[in-house]
Amino acid sequence: MTADRTAPTATYRLQLQPGFPFAAAERAVPYLASLGVSHLHLSPVLEARPGSTHGYDIVDHTAVRAELGGERGLRALARTARAHGLGLIADIVPNHMAVPVPERLNGPLWEVLRDGPESPYARWFDIDWAEHGRKVLLPVLGGPLGEEWERLRPGDDGVLRYYDHEFPLRPGTERLPPAALLDAQWYRLGWWRLARTELNYRRFFTISELIAVRVEDPEVFDATHRTLLDLVRDGVLDGLRVDHPDGLADPEGYLRTLDEAVRAATGGDGRWTVVEKILARDEPLPAHWPVAGTTGYDALHHIDGLFVDPDGLEKLTATYRSFTAAPPDEGGDWAATVRSAARHVVRHELAAEVERLTRTASRICAASPPLRDHAPWALRTAIRALLVRLPVYRPYATVGAPAAEADAAMLHRAARDARTAFTATARTVEAEARAVDTVRDAALGRLGDGPDHRDFLARFAQTAAALRAKSVEDTAFYRYTPLLSAAEVGGDPGHPAVSPEEFHAFAARLLRDWPTTGTVLSTHDTKRSADVRARIAALTESPARWGRLLAEAADPARPQAPDPQLAWTAWQTALGLGTADAQRLVPAMLKAVREAGLHTTWTEQNAAYEDAVTAYLEAAPWAALDAFASDIAAPARVNTLGAALLHLTMPGVPDLYMDTERAYRALVDPDNRRPPALDGHAADELSAEKLLLTRAALRLRRDHPSWFGPGSDYTPLIAAGPASPHCVAFLRHDGTSGGGGGAITVATRLSRRLAEAGGWDPRTRLPLPPGHWRDLLTGRAAGGATPLAELLDRLPVALLVRD
Numbered sequence: 001m002t003a004d005r006t007a008p009t010a011t012y013r014l015q016l017q018p019g020f021p022f023a024a025a026e027r028a029v030p031y032l033a034s035l036g037v038s039h040l041h042l043s044p045v046l047e048a049r050p051g052s053t054h055g056y057d058i059v060d061h062t063a064v065r066a067e068l069g070g071e072r073g074l075r076a077l078a079r080t081a082r083a084h085g086l087g088l089i090a091d092i093v094p095n096h097m098a099v100p101v102p103e104r105l106n107g108p109l110w111e112v113l114r115d116g117p118e119s120p121y122a123r124w125f126d127i128d129w130a131e132h133g134r135k136v137l138l139p140v141l142g143g144p145l146g147e148e149w150e151r152l153r154p155g156d157d158g159v160l161r162y163y164d165h166e167f168p169l170r171p172g173t174e175r176l177p178p179a180a181l182l183d184a185q186w187y188r189l190g191w192w193r194l195a196r197t198e199l200n201y202r203r204f205f206t207i208s209e210l211i212a213v214r215v216e217d218p219e220v221f222d223a224t225h226r227t228l229l230d231l232v233r234d235g236v237l238d239g240l241r242v243d244h245p246d247g248l249a250d251p252e253g254y255l256r257t258l259d260e261a262v263r264a265a266t267g268g269d270g271r272w273t274v275v276e277k278i279l280a281r282d283e284p285l286p287a288h289w290p291v292a293g294t295t296g297y298d299a300l301h302h303i304d305g306l307f308v309d310p311d312g313l314e315k316l317t318a319t320y321r322s323f324t325a326a327p328p329d330e331g332g333d334w335a336a337t338v339r340s341a342a343r344h345v346v347r348h349e350l351a352a353e354v355e356r357l358t359r360t361a362s363r364i365c366a367a368s369p370p371l372r373d374h375a376p377w378a379l380r381t382a383i384r385a386l387l388v389r390l391p392v393y394r395p396y397a398t399v400g401a402p403a404a405e406a407d408a409a410m411l412h413r414a415a416r417d418a419r420t421a422f423t424a425t426a427r428t429v430e431a432e433a434r435a436v437d438t439v440r441d442a443a444l445g446r447l448g449d450g451p452d453h454r455d456f457l458a459r460f461a462q463t464a465a466a467l468r469a470k471s472v473e474d475t476a477f478y479r480y481t482p483l484l485s486a487a488e489v490g491g492d493p494g495h496p497a498v499s500p501e502e503f504h505a506f507a508a509r510l511l512r513d514w515p516t517t518g519t520v521l522s523t524h525d526t527k528r529s530a531d532v533r534a535r536i537a538a539l540t541e542s543p544a545r546w547g548r549l550l551a552e553a554a555d556p557a558r559p560q561a562p563d564p565q566l567a568w569t570a571w572q573t574a575l576g577l578g579t580a581d582a583q584r585l586v587p588a589m590l591k592a593v594r595e596a597g598l599h600t601t602w603t604e605q606n607a608a609y610e611d612a613v614t615a616y617l618e619a620a621p622w623a624a625l626d627a628f629a630s631d632i633a634a635p636a637r638v639n640t641l642g643a644a645l646l647h648l649t650m651p652g653v654p655d656l657y658m659d660t661e662r663a664y665r666a667l668v669d670p671d672n673r674r675p676p677a678l679d680g681h682a683a684d685e686l687s688a689e690k691l692l693l694t695r696a697a698l699r700l701r702r703d704h705p706s707w708f709g710p711g712s713d714y715t716p717l718i719a720a721g722p723a724s725p726h727c728v729a730f731l732r733h734d735g736t737s738g739g740g741g742g743a744i745t746v747a748t749r750l751s752r753r754l755a756e757a758g759g760w761d762p763r764t765r766l767p768l769p770p771g772h773w774r775d776l777l778t779g780r781a782a783g784g785a786t787p788l789a790e791l792l793d794r795l796p797v798a799l800l801v802r803d
Helices: 022-035 070-083 107-118 145-151 178-183 192-198 218-233 251-265 297-305 310-324 334-347 351-366 376-387 405-426 432-443 451-479 500-513 530-541 543-553 564-577 582-596 607-619 623-631 633-649 685-703 751-756
Strands: 011-014 039-042 046-048 058-064 087-092 096-098 136-141 152-154 159-162 165-168 187-191 207-212 239-242 272-275 518-520 653-657 713-717 727-733 743-748 765-767 773-775 785-787 797-802
Touching: 011 022, 022 039, 022 070, 022 685, 058 070, 058 218, 070 087, 087 218, 107 136, 107 165, 136 192, 145 152, 145 187, 152 178, 187 192, 192 351, 218 251, 239 251, 251 272, 297 500, 297 518, 297 530, 297 633, 310 530, 310 543, 310 564, 334 351, 334 376, 334 451, 351 376, 351 432, 351 451, 376 405, 376 432, 376 451, 405 432, 432 451, 451 582, 500 713, 500 727, 530 543, 530 564, 530 633, 530 751, 543 564, 543 623, 564 582, 564 607, 564 623, 582 607, 623 633, 633 685, 633 727, 633 743, 633 751, 633 797, 685 797
Parallel strands: 011 039, 011 653, 039 087, 058 096, 087 239, 136 187, 239 272, 518 653
Antiparallel strands: 046 058, 096 207, 152 159, 159 165, 713 727, 727 743, 743 797, 765 785, 773 797
16 A cells, blocks of 8 residues: 555546646635545546546546646646645546547657557557467458549658648658559558457457557566656646556456655655545455545445435336336346347457457467467367456466465356356357466466566456446446446446445445555546435435326327336436436447447448437437426435434545536436536525535544544444434544544435434434534534434435544
């Protein structure tokens, strides 16, 4: 873990873009400092593709992005932030760079395209030069080469142009006839559809416009991190967020190299660093990684789950299945939907990655007589069968070292299941199914330590991560939709509910193992902001009412959705957003149906279906939603405020996404990347309450860091009485035996069920630790066994401190 003394007390995420550059962030510093955060958390600051609204498509690691104000603007922001007591955390992107248009914007890639595998930059990129006759496939053509031939324009300046694309010509080939000129280049221009099966460079997930970078090479690491480390050395940056470490060949090795480089730049002190690692429900972060923790999606899942009524969810899911009639593997059942999506993605979207693994495995087997008779088809089948059965993003095995016990056990379980499926589906003999064991052992680094062995081990894990992201987050989450709030990064739509006991156990583990890990509720990547999810979660307390509303909306006399799953998803989305604004709903729903891939996709768009989706969203009887939205306003308020307070006071370092100190309802990008207001204005009562709560909690963390950071204490407080299951409470203090000071968080959960049972029964009390306590939100005094009916009569939450 990097030095805890550098950890923030709370961070505030700013999504920088040309419409919100460094200067705009600098103007917001006084307001953000007044909230009580300790650091601003910036999206990537290095030079990116022009116009990028996210910055993860980097083209130049040596420069701070000019569209944001360049290095001068960043340093000015740092000075202003420092003057107001704030530091800067920056998002870094080690895994990939953009393949931009025009391509010359990426200088290292331009050099490789011009000079081929002998270029000094060839080591930068993860390219399989053995394929395509030592050429890089560039899938950029709008159609087959024969149809696009005449649109390729060689120039006298040594550049080949295709619309806005530009490609360098290999020196000495400029005056060749067109066919010979194309054949003479170090790249092959191809139809964009070839990327799925023919691509020979590693990419970010399935995005061919992002080419993977080999940061495991020391020279590449130094070149791609020099500017960032200079900014750390100069005190401009005080911490780092590492994007997508699971895409790297050796995440632990990279993080150790990064930690050593940061310590060298800071005189040995290190800096707070977190990783965007998506953990499965019971998956631990590798304990030996030299980081403070994750970016916090695991916390999101545990907080959200508290506000899901398990009984109501069961009824809601039954209504969903009846209404949509979705087949089990197309949204009717979570496990079946995940398996189906994984099988499709591994055979289609990741076909090129599987083929490269198959070629490498074949070479490994060919070099070893005992393994030599595994046929390529058997290895390919075994690779697919193992990949689709991994329940986490990836294993972390390394050649020459024993695999972690958990990784070995996971791959052995997957292999056992895969062998059975292999024999059944491939109609083969048991001996051929042994290819599964060979692939398993290769993935665990047990077959040798040569170049192919290392390549297979790394690529298997990298492909596993891409498969998990594309099949679960980007497909199954959009197919299985009984409760949209559960279909979120880090979530488990099959089992989203979390009991108070589970939450307390999770919080205690965080404090013990990763006390300065990040925690989040909304990010630039969440499919729905926390406040949208809070409204949708309230449906688990009103499943019958929701079923009646959807039945009325499906009346044949009213405009009809193109399919019932679309109707279900659209109405939940509109409910969460709080408005049926077609300008915001249409882009989000079109993205949802393309990601789901049941009727249309990004690459095979069904125009008639998409037109029907748009027409329905513009004409649906949304007026029927108004009364229902009013009906769930009260429980949605409870969920919103409860989640916010739990997030801000539980173990870890809370990260607030821009504008979420107030009521903030946003859908998937680009809806959640609009420039923020950052003016402290509360447009409604809920915003005013959330802003009050946020300021109070953040300032408390800032003024009393020992109550919340490393060495502090987390003690669950258990209410007594008939309504006790509706209370979640805990004490935070500095962990000393004296017990002085401290803060108590109290939140209400499942409030409609509570109201239906008569509200806070006078007998339901929260036993407070000794002393006189005062609620920072209402000023109310409390002590002893406090009736929750009195403590929570004005707000559904309380934040108590000792007077």
